Amino acid sequence: RYSRFCDLYRGWEGRLPVTMRQTHQAGDKVFVDYAGDKQPVVVDRLTGETREAHIFVAVMGASSLSFACATWSETLADWTDAHVRAFAAFGGAPRLLVPDNAKVAVIKACLYDPQVNRSYADLARHYGAACLPTRPRRPRDKAKVEACVGIVERWLFGRLRNVIFYSLAELNAAIALLIARLNDERVLRHFGQTRRQLFEALDAPLLTPLPAEPYVFAEWRARRVGIDYHVEVEHHFYSVPHRFARKPVEARLTARTVEIFLNGERIAAHMRGSGNGRHTTVPDHMASAHRRYADWTLEKILAESARIGPCAQLLCEKILEDRPHPEQGFRSCKGILGLEKRFGAARLEAAAQRALEIGSRNFPSLKSILEKGLEGQPLSPAPGDHQPIEHGNIRGSSYYH
Structure with missing residues (x-):
């Protein structure tokens, strides 16, 4: 009987613990969560294949103004992007973000000192806010968003259950219209007022103005700089100043950039590269000896040798031609050009001429010519170039006939 049911209900209600009524200050908090239900979206019109979209919900603490949008997943990238959209819809940011203890927001749940995901903390910092996760296993801490999630689920899913969507953009457009209503x-x-009226009166005046640029999602990776002063990120290698070789660092990745930090200080920044095993190296990051070596190219060697003289240039060209690959002759050419500091350009040019004349096209021979001062001496006549010697004691050809 109904009267018996009422008696049992009152008895059960009397055993419930008392609850605290929460008062939320204007512009102070936004509660965020994902709805439990998902909305199917057709991703292939031919086969009718569908994919489930997740519904993100954000609600202002004082006015209960609500925001919802669909994302393909509950990953950190989609989670932060949904926050950016919510702040844009509110026209500002509150002082506190109140999520539950999902891994996407909290790395390690703790009653007293929860460890917030670093990318999520960066998002909050960008908008002048802070993260305040609810206590573990305390759903009443976020009763506001739990109630709003229930309202949104009934308000949205009931009206969308018979609608077919062919893209996430279509679904989000429909959600925006329903949330506006x-x-x-x-x-x-x-x-006695709408959520919008309460928001304009309470929350809106106290929200932190939006920054000039929206937050750009970034991930953090712990890395160690290699002995070659490069850091591996997503199978690509990025340089840092050579003095930081072997140091533990942190890499911050966005869709376009890679930044390397040491003890909170940025020590390098690169455009994000693609391709496995490739390197992105800034010349200023290299050790001076490495930079000088890397700067040497075929064009530079020929230009430097031409500055000394035509014989020096021709000698370098011959050395490079004699090797199966031109780079195999780089060291010899660099050594030859380096002799200018010790012996001067004029002597080096003369020595190169002598080396070409005797067919000795290598660094040790040229160095020996300079050290022995042979570049200024005439060449010895080759065998067969001697003039016949005329002498009285030498028999002529007639003697033998």
Whole structure:
């Protein structure tokens, strides 16, 4: 009987612990969560294949103004992007973000000192806010968003259950229209005003203005600089100043950039590269000896040798031609050009001429010519070039006939 049911209900209700009524200050908190239900989206019109979209919900603490959008997943990238959209819809950011203890927001849940995901903390810092996760296993801490999630689920899914969507953009457009009706048309019974009216009166004046640029999602990776002063990130190698070789660092990755930090200080920044095993190296990061070596190219060697003289240039060209690959002759050419500092350009040019004349096209021979001062001496006549010697004691050809 109904009267018996009422008696049992009152007995059960009497055993419930008392609850605290929470008062939320204007512009102070936004509660965020994902709805439990998901909305199917057709991703292939031919086969009818569908993919489930997740519904992100954000609600302002004082006014209950709500925001919802669909994402393909609950990953950190989609989670932060949904926050950026919510702040844009609110026209500002509150002082506190209140998520639950999902891994996407909290790395390690703790009653007293929860460890917030670093990318999520960066998002909050970008908007002048802070993260305040709810206590573990305390759903009443976020009763506001739990109630809003229930309202959004009933308000959205009931109206969308028979609608077929062919893209996430279509679904988000429909959600935006329904959420606008929820905020602008439904009057809250206890306040006699809509959520929008309460928001404009309470929350909006106290929100932190949006920054000039929206937050760009970034991930953090712990890395160690290699002996070649490069850091491996996503199978690509990025340089840092050579003095930081072997140091433990952190890499911050966005869609376009890679930044390397040491003890919170940025020591390098690169455009994000693609391709496995490739390197991105800034010349200023290299040791001076490495930079000088890397600067040597075929064109530079020929230009430097031409500056000394035509014989020096021709000698370098011959050395490079004699090797199966031109780079195999780089060291010999660099050594030859380096002799200019010790012996001067004029002597080096003369020595190169002598080396070409005797067919000795290598660094040791040229160095020996300079050290022995042979570049200024005439060449010895080759065998067969001697003139016949005329002498009285030498028999002529007639003697033998």
